[in-house]
Structures are given as structure tokens and as C-alpha cells.
Amino acid sequence: MAILVDQTKTVIVQGITGREGSARAKLMKDYGTRLVAGVTPGKKGADVHGIPVYDSVAQAWENVGPIDISVVFIPAPLVKNAAMEAIAAGVKLLVLIPDRVPLYDAMEIAAFARRYGAGFIGPNTLGVISPGKALLGMIGGRAASAREWFQPGPVGVISRSGGMTSAISYYLTQAGLGQSTIVHVGGDAVIGMREADVLRQFEEDEATRAVVLFGEIGTTQEEEVAALVKEGKFTKPVVAFVGGKAAKSGTRFSHAGAIVEGKRGSHETKVEALLDAGCRVVNTFEEIFAETAKVLRET
Amino acid sequence: MTKLLEYQSKELFKREGLNVCPGRTAASSKEAEQIASEIGCPVVIKGQAFITSRAKAGAIKFAETPQEAGEKAAEILSLTIKGQRIEKVLVEKKLALKKEYYAGIVVNDALRSPMLVFSSMGGSGIEELAAEHPDKVILQPIDILEGLQEYEARNTLIRLGIEGEEIQPLAGLLVKLYNTARRYEARSAEINPVGLSEDGKFYAVDGRVVIDDNAVFRHPELGIEIAREMDHPPTRLDRVAYKVEANDYRGTFYFMQLETEMSGPGYVGFHGAGGGGSMMGMDALMRAGFKVANFCDTSGNPPASKIYRAVKIILSQPNIEGYFHSGSGVASQEQYHLARGMVKAFRELNLSLPAVIRFGGNSEEEAINIVREYTKDLPAPIEVYGRSTSVDYCAGRLKELIHAQKTDVSKRGEQDVQL
Numbered sequence A: 001m002a003i004l005v006d007q008t009k010t011v012i013v014q015g016i017t018g019r020e021g022s023a024r025a026k027l028m029k030d031y032g033t034r035l036v037a038g039v040t041p042g043k044k045g046a047d048v049h050g051i052p053v054y055d056s057v058a059q060a061w062e063n064v065g066p067i068d069i070s071v072v073f074i075p076a077p078l079v080k081n082a083a084m085e086a087i088a089a090g091v092k093l094l095v096l097i098p099d100r101v102p103l104y105d106a107m108e109i110a111a112f113a114r115r116y117g118a119g120f121i122g123p124n125t126l127g128v129i130s131p132g133k134a135l136l137g138m139i140g141g142r143a144a145s146a147r148e149w150f151q152p153g154p155v156g157v158i159s160r161s162g163g164m165t166s167a168i169s170y171y172l173t174q175a176g177l178g179q180s181t182i183v184h185v186g187g188d189a190v191i192g193m194r195e196a197d198v199l200r201q202f203e204e205d206e207a208t209r210a211v212v213l214f215g216e217i218g219t220t221q222e223e224e225v226a227a228l229v230k231e232g233k234f235t236k237p238v239v240a241f242v243g244g245k246a247a248k249s250g251t252r253f254s255h256a257g258a259i260v261e262g263k264r265g266s267h268e269t270k271v272e273a274l275l276d277a278g279c280r281v282v283n284t285f286e287e288i289f290a291e292t293a294k295v296l297r298e299t
Numbered sequence B: 001m002t003k004l005l006e007y008q009s010k011e012l013f014k015r016e017g018l019n020v021c022p023g024r025t026a027a028s029s030k031e032a033e034q035i036a037s038e039i040g041c042p043v044v045i046k047g048q049a050f051i052t053s054r055a056k057a058g059a060i061k062f063a064e065t066p067q068e069a070g071e072k073a074a075e076i077l078s079l080t081i082k083g084q085r086i087e088k089v090l091v092e093k094k095l096a097l098k099k100e101y102y103a104g105i106v107v108n109d110a111l112r113s114p115m116l117v118f119s120s121m122g123g124s125g126i127e128e129l130a131a132e133h134p135d136k137v138i139l140q141p142i143d144i145l146e147g148l149q150e151y152e153a154r155n156t157l158i159r160l161g162i163e164g165e166e167i168q169p170l171a172g173l174l175v176k177l178y179n180t181a182r183r184y185e186a187r188s189a190e191i192n193p194v195g196l197s198e199d200g201k202f203y204a205v206d207g208r209v210v211i212d213d214n215a216v217f218r219h220p221e222l223g224i225e226i227a228r229e230m231d232h233p234p235t236r237l238d239r240v241a242y243k244v245e246a247n248d249y250r251g252t253f254y255f256m257q258l259e260t261e262m263s264g265p266g267y268v269g270f271h272g273a274g275g276g277g278s279m280m281g282m283d284a285l286m287r288a289g290f291k292v293a294n295f296c297d298t299s300g301n302p303p304a305s306k307i308y309r310a311v312k313i314i315l316s317q318p319n320i321e322g323y324f325h326s327g328s329g330v331a332s333q334e335q336y337h338l339a340r341g342m343v344k345a346f347r348e349l350n351l352s353l354p355a356v357i358r359f360g361g362n363s364e365e366e367a368i369n370i371v372r373e374y375t376k377d378l379p380a381p382i383e384v385y386g387r388s389t390s391v392d393y394c395a396g397r398l399k400e401l402i403h404a405q406k407t408d409v410s411k412r413g414e415q416d417v418q419l
Helices: A019-031 A057-064 A076-089 A103-116 A143-149 A162-174 A195-204 A221-230 A255-261 A267-276 A287-298 B006-015 B029-039 B066-077 B126-132 B150-159 B164-184 B213-218 B236-246 B275-287 B304-315 B335-349 B364-374 B391-407
Strands: A010-014 A034-039 A051-054 A069-072 A093-096 A119-121 A127-130 A134-137 A152-159 A179-184 A210-216 A238-243 B023-026 B043-047 B060-063 B089-093 B097-108 B113-119 B137-141 B186-197 B202-204 B207-211 B252-257 B267-272 B294-299 B322-326 B355-358 B382-385
Touching: A010 A019, A010 A057, A010 A076, A019 A034, A019 A134, A019 A143, A034 A057, A051 A057, A057 A076, A069 A076, A069 A134, A076 A093, A076 A103, A076 B213, A103 A119, A103 B113, A103 B213, A143 A162, A152 A162, A152 A195, A152 A287, A162 A179, A162 A210, A162 A287, A162 B275, A179 A195, A195 A210, A195 A221, A210 A221, A210 A287, A210 B275, A221 A238, A221 A267, A238 A267, A238 A287, A238 B275, B006 B089, B006 B164, B006 B186, B006 B207, B023 B029, B029 B043, B029 B066, B029 B089, B043 B066, B060 B066, B066 B089, B097 B164, B113 B126, B113 B150, B113 B164, B137 B150, B150 B164, B164 B186, B164 B202, B164 B207, B207 B213, B236 B252, B236 B304, B252 B304, B267 B275, B267 B304, B275 B294, B275 B322, B275 B391, B294 B304, B304 B322, B304 B335, B322 B391, B335 B364, B355 B391, B364 B382, B382 B391
Parallel strands: A010 A034, A010 A069, A034 A051, A069 A093, A093 A119, A152 A179, A152 A210, A210 A238, B267 B294, B267 B322, B322 B355, B355 B382
Antiparallel strands: A127 A134, A127 A179, B023 B089, B043 B060, B043 B089, B097 B113, B097 B186, B113 B137, B186 B202, B186 B207, B252 B294
């Protein structure tokens, strides 16, 4: 088992004829993702790495059947419209790759998705991989690298940093600890699935026995994770690392933010909340792997 | 996060129809005096800077005559607070206020929506007051697809205990504040205080707006030079770096000097890749006892030409003792682009500063070979590692290389970088 994606899910790429879209479509297809179609308005009839291209998501759906997931490789200013198109067509999970998507666009996508009962990962995400099954996005860069770096196993990985998503999973593989699903939730403040949302799915996944979490300063995601664990809604071990200890504090952007968040959001408060909830918080990146091996032996 | 100064924020409020005190900005005492005589005294003179508690810092003063306004303006314009020189003052008519409130709109990451924040206690120290008196603060999520309706604003105010003739104008003010935030895509927009003047009108007495960096391209009317979160006015290098990024959309290049006045030993020029990988690298440098001169992130597969410019900008910082690169260790992007950019910059500078580079990801071996092979003849001690070497070990190696060079003065050359 795995979460979010496996080899049975039907996937399309929006923006498949673009430079990144085309290269990553090849990566996904080579890895084993069930890539059924691509979409670029005006390019119906084209063929990208053997994948048929349609003018719209709705048209792709009519031709290839139900679509589970759309991976969006569209320039940031146009992402909102592409996302709404997929949601309106009935796609229930989106992966929004581009960075620099405007904040109000991300909030509109979130409100629109809520209306249709859809979810999304990103924006500003490297993607998702269920090792040995399927890959969404650009994680791994090449299918051969993705096969070498990531191996199936019992550890769920959640990260707010793209690079660290790959790094953690790679070192887990090196330590002989495979991964169930690896999720880069995205680097922005407003994202679709937050760390806690991914944890809820890992709770239901039988293959996942422990989760490694790479958090960062800013937002209240780690505090939300701590609350979830404390309430007993996530019951598997969590090994957590919070990056950004060195970053300058006191660069709050407004009183309003401070009034809403209170003292939350800093490195110190996140570590404290996670420890209080019983998560295993490690101080250096290197400790993640020994600690994960240890919690797996204990469970 | 692109912060706007008070007077810039008030410009936006005015365009949306909010009441702002009469006045404008001055860059000299003479100008301030003239404005004061035009609008009539008493006036308030406010230094324009990205700091809080301006009054305590001496950046807000009052004047009873135009001449006094000129003198006070001169005092404020001579100030440098937290490294920021005050270049402009806002001269405004002083209002007699009967009451002060707080109003703000802020993007809430947990709700993925904007949120209205209103407090019946405004003015300085609002954060502490809000923490002590949660009953005096109301938080109201706003549906981004519907916007803030006036009746919703009224209901919010009524729940907080606002009564009588204040309800209607305050509700109007909140709607206009939200519309300002929405129109200019603000991460936050706040008025503090909202002042009830003796004429019965509510004014935006002070305010600040922070624009979403990623939306700045849609608002050329704001005239924003650098769309980035900074706790200091951009340095010369910050500006040069931003131009490189603005002119080249391939991959990300983010550069910011962390120290605007570097003095003393221990500074390192830092070059990371990816936000998380960069933070790990900076943490390791700090654990090794270094001071990090700058933040720099080149990720998302930028071409060698962009890397080359990034490396040159990093190395042109005076007082740095070494160069350090480390990314996430397992990058999806091809590492040879990085190596080629570095080599070009190092060779052009005939690098003499110690450098430690930790590659990691696709084509890492190739990248290591490129740097090793083509920097052999440079005066600098350069060490190159792959992802199997820890970032802490690499930071430690840089420390040793710098120490070795310092004890052998003959090897230390001055780096003179022309951009």
C-alpha cells in the first residue's frame, strides 16, 4: 500500500508540451506512472513520448476515461486557471509544481477545491513518489535516479523542502529503510495538503509504520502536527527535524500575524510543541536515520 | 514579503476611499516647513522606516509652527535606526482623537484564507494587549470567493460590542481595508490606530501594507524595485543580484546579504541550493563557529551562466574569508551546471580564498571532476565533495583551510572583484 498515488491511478499532465512538462512526463512514464493523457490548449492530436495530447481536461476525460490526478506544469501566473479547469472537470487530486504562484491565487484554488471536494499538493512542490509504484512531479529528476535513490518500505516521508525531501529519502534508503510514500508538501505559506493532512492519510496506510517529518520555521504546520499527535489522531512514531534554527527571528511581517499566531511559528516553539506531543525531535539531519531505525525496531 | 512604508500604504488606502489625514512626504527640513504651512499646524512629522515603535526611537515628533516642523524634520532626517537611514518624513495634520481601534487583514496559512482582525484597543503595544485581553479582539475568516460583505463586518463589530453611530462607518472602513488587501494582494494590511476624530470620522492614522512577492508582477503601479522580504534596505549587491534574477527566469537565484556592515573575522560567503538545503548548510557553518555573510539559493535547474553570476556576487563581498557551497545532497537538477558556473567565476577571479564545495544529486561525479580538474592551478585551496560527505565535515574542512592560510600569510591574496 501507499498513499496518494500508485500504479493504478490515472494521471494527466497539464502543460505537457512545455519544456518542463515534456521532460517530467517522460520521467513519470519511465518510472511506471499510469500517464493516460496530456493537456495543452490548441495542441490536440500531438503526441509527447507516446502520450496523447488534448485541448482541455474535460476533452481528455471524454477520450481516455476518468482521471484521478493532474500534475500541473504551467507558468505560475496561469496555474490558478489550469487548476480550476481540472477541478471543474472532476479531477480530485492536483499536484501544482510551479513556484512563485501568487498567494491570492493559491487561496482561490483552495476555496474552489473545497467546493468540489478536491485536494491538491503544492504549489511549489517537487511532487510525490510511492517507491516502486508511481511518481508525480519531478522528484528524482531521472527515472534511473529515482529507482536508485528511493526504495519501497515502511517509512512515510513528509517535507516542506524539496531538496530535503529527496535527501532524507535517499539516506533512509542508504540506511536500509525503505519508504511507503514520499511527499513534498510545497514551500509556500498557503498550500493544499499540509503536513497534518498527509499524516492523516499515513495513519490509514497499513504499509506505513513510522513517519519522518522535515519541518521549517514559519506557518503553524508543525504545531498542527503536534496537536494531531497529542489528540491521538496519529498514533505511529514521528521522527521530526525542524530546519531554520540559524534564521534570524523577529522578522514578523505584521502585528496582525502576531496577534493571530501568538508565540507560534518559531524554531523553538515548534520543537517544544513536537516534543510535548511525544514526537522524536532530532537536532541534526544525520540523527534522523539512526532514530528512525530505532523507532522501527521498537514498534 | 514586500513591505510598503506608511506613506505608500496610505496612498493605497486613499485610493480605496479610506480617510487619511491631509499631508505629504518631505526629504528636507525646508520642504517639511512648507508642507506644514500649507496644511496648517499643529502637525505630526513621522520618519518613514521599516521599524516598529517609531515614537520611542525618536522618529515621530509634533510641531506647533511651520518653523518648528522644519527643525523637527531635520532631527528625524539625521537619524539612522537599526541600520536604516531615514530618507523621508511624512508631514501630516495632527488630529485630536477621541478613540483608537485596531484593524487588520492577514493571510492565514492554516485556513488558507484572509482573516479580519479587529480590536477595540488600538495604538502601540497592540500585540501584548491582544494577548492579555483576548475578549477585546475578534478574528473573522473571509471567504475569498465572496469577499467581505458589509453586513458581515457589521455583525463582527456588534459581536465585539461596538455600538451606535460607530457601527456603520467602521464596517465601511473594514470593507475598504479588505478591498485594499485584495486589490493589491497583500499578505497583510493594517491600520493602527484607526482613529475617531472630533469631526466624527474614522481615519487611518498609521498603517502598513505588505505585498505578496509573487504578485508584484501584476502591480507595476506600486513601483516596487525588489520584491523580497528584507530587514534592511537593499544593499548594492542585493540590487545587482535581483537584476540577474529579474532578467533570467530559468531556475531560481535568491541572494540577500545578512549583514550590511561586516566587521571582524569569521565571515563566510554562502552558496546553497534549495531552501531547506540552504538552511542546513547555514546551520552547519554556524555550528562550526562561522558568521554567514549572505543567504544565497540557486535551485530549480538554473543554467551555468546564472550560477556564474551568483558566485561572483557572493565573492565580491568584502571581509569574507571563504566560500562554501552545499545543497540538499540529493538534487533532482543536474550538478554539472553548477560546477561549470563555479569554475568560470573562480578562474576569472584567480580565486585565492579557501573554498569547500559539496555537490549532491544527478551528475554529481561529473561536477566534482569538473571543479577539481579546472581549478588545480588556482592559488586558492579548493576541496570538493559529494553527498556521501556530511555537511558538518565540509564546514569543518573550510575552518581548517582558512586557519592554515592565516598561519601562512604569504598565501593570502586580496580578492578584488569587479561586477
